[in-house]
């Protein structure tokens with residue numbers, strides 16, 4: 001791999017810009033002596049919930065745990081059937097299996113890469129207890145079409161902090177929203193972190209209890225088998241610093257996406273944005289049948305690119321063992337051979353955007 005002229009994401013640059021603020025909260029925590037579930041976690045939960053237009057926020061230690069605890073908080077467990085998309089990061093389906101439930105996978109909408117509403121409807125047989133809709137790459141799924149009587153809707157909003165659909169924020173529509181603050185996410189901690197959102201008091205209470213060994217208000221009194229899944233004070237403090245910039249960063253991502261759209265539309269399939277959606281471009285993902293050669297060309301020229309995701313979930317070993325087969329979800333299988341995510345991050349310089357565009361054009365023009 002050549003020296004990276006345009007990395008896929010540049011956190012060093014982001015943190016250089018925030019250095020003073022980050023060091024200030026770091027100092028404060030060091031001298032406070034409070035590292036677990038203190039005032040920063042509380043403040044982050046409150047401010048994030050306010051930002052996301054939701055009643056409650058519960059900080060946990062990853063997006064995966066946000067899904068696992070979220071599922072359990074609405075009562076999903078052994079033997080329950082949960083519908084989700086076959087085109088996502090593994091944690092989406094893993095969370096279903098971790099709580100002992102059975103995943104029922106469905107194909108995607110070819111335009112948006114998000115869960116196909118039609119396919120969901122075709123599998124809504126009796127016994128479906130929940131749906132996990134993933135807001136893939138930063139664009140919300142059609143959540144308003146995924147509400148069914150007696151079926152819990154969980155939003156996997158790991159990639160979509162600040163994304164909106166018809167004015168509704170990701171993570172505020174379903175029974176539960178699950179966010180990840182893994183360092184590559186558009187709102188990121190300096191390590192692992194996650195957030196559960198909900199408007200339902202009972203779900204909030206369950207999530208708060210499950211994240212700390214099934215204990216609610218009274219220490220050493222346990223009502224559930226839970227987890228050790230607390231968001232660290234230090235991560236909450238870093239996240240509070242970054243939360244102030246999230247709108248500006250999402251706007252910047254949109255500006256870059258607009259330039260890419262204009263310049264690349266004659267060469268590759270550019271992202272399709274559904275009417276009413278505010279896409280936050282966690283990823284800018286293009287489609288071309290020359291994907292592998294294009295990726296090689298860009299990497300050779302010092303541009304960081306990734307394939308999200310090369311293998312749909314139904315073709316991963318633990319799902320094959322459940323009986324899923326190749327050919328079952330043709331759209332996701334096709335898309336997984338064509339997608340390529342190119343650099344997009346708020347700190348990207350104009351010349352870097354132009355460099356990426358010029359190298360893509362060079363590839364297709366020869």
Ligand SMILES: Cc1ncc(COP(=O)(O)O)c(C=O)c1O
Nearest residue numbers: 062063064089091158180181182
């Ligand atoms: C769609 C999706 N769901 C869940 C997760 C899991 O989040 P985490 O890595 O914080 O556990 C991620 C990110 O890694 C993700 O992209």
